[in-house]
Amino acid sequence: MTVTAADKTGARTTEAADVITGARERIDALDDRIIGLIQERMAVSAVIQEARITSGGRRVNLSREMEVLDHYRHALGKPGTALAMTMLELCRGRV
Numbered sequence: 001m002t003v004t005a006a007d008k009t010g011a012r013t014t015e016a017a018d019v020i021t022g023a024r025e026r027i028d029a030l031d032d033r034i035i036g037l038i039q040e041r042m043a044v045s046a047v048i049q050e051a052r053i054t055s056g057g058r059r060v061n062l063s064r065e066m067e068v069l070d071h072y073r074h075a076l077g078k079p080g081t082a083l084a085m086t087m088l089e090l091c092r093g094r095v
């Protein structure tokens with residue numbers, strides 16, 4: 001059986017299916033960029049952590065993490081905090 005664009009998108013008209021298919025391509029491209037930025041952030045964060053550990057300090061700096069959490073919460077509301085927590089976990093591991 002053939003899978004139509006309407007089947008894949010959940011749309012009930014070909015016009016809506018076309019809009020959704022085009023917008024999903026943009027979302028996929030945005031997600032690629034977001035993932036690239038997260039990977040870049042992880043690399044920069046690793047440089048900071050290594051410098052601090054090599055100097056005799058600790059990997060984690062909680063006061064800085066609070067600033068990062070506040071930044072995301074101000075920009076995105078409560079879910080921003082959860083997003084920042086996940087980002088921090090990606091960048092420095094679970095604490």
Ligand SMILES: C=C(O[C@@H]1C=C(C(=O)O)C=C[C@H]1O)C(=O)O
Pocket residue numbers: 044045046048049059060061062064065068088091092
């Ligand atoms: C990158 C740092 O080290 C750790 C990782 C952080 C981050 O990825 O944003 C923030 C605080 C630290 O726990 C830093 O101190 O800035």
